[in-house]
Amino acid sequence: MRKLSDTKEKILFRRGMVTELKAKGLTDGAIAERLGVARTTIVSDVRVLRRQTDAKIEEFQAKLPYEYDTMITGVKLLLKRNCEILDNPNSSDKAVTNAAHIILSCYEKLSEQLKDKYEIMDGISESQPPTKLSLEEQAYKEAAEADYRRRQRVF
Secondary structure: OOOHHHHHHHHHHHHHHHHHHHHOOOOHHHHHHHHOOOHHHHHHHHHHHHHHHHHHHHHHHHHHHHHHHHHHHHHHHHHHHHHHHHHOOOOOHHHHHHHHHHHHHHHHHHHHHHHHHHHHHHHHOOOOOOOOOOHHHHHHHHHHHHHHHHHHHHO
């Protein structure tokens, strides 16, 4: 009599092999032949792997907005703190220079993240990509770019 854990481990191992061999471009038939199992077993494994991937994508889609917002909030806090340093007349020249570099980096990061947000969402969504930014995002982007240009002229 087989142990259930041994069977589960073998299935997980086989599915890992199926994933690797699919990545190499092998057909279901070729994979079945190489692993010594029926083609229908490979077809079933691929179906299960696709369902698992779909579940991971759904989980990722559910977590992405929160993680994105958390990251943006952190960058905004960093911006705020460094703008305070920049605007403080008692800040040393070195502190002002460092703050200015951090501010520029933050604006670059915010710009990248805004672009990446839509690329990620487009890549995992079946819907049409958004054609324009929301009014709030557009206003924020324009303000960030204007502030970035203004601060570049200072340095």
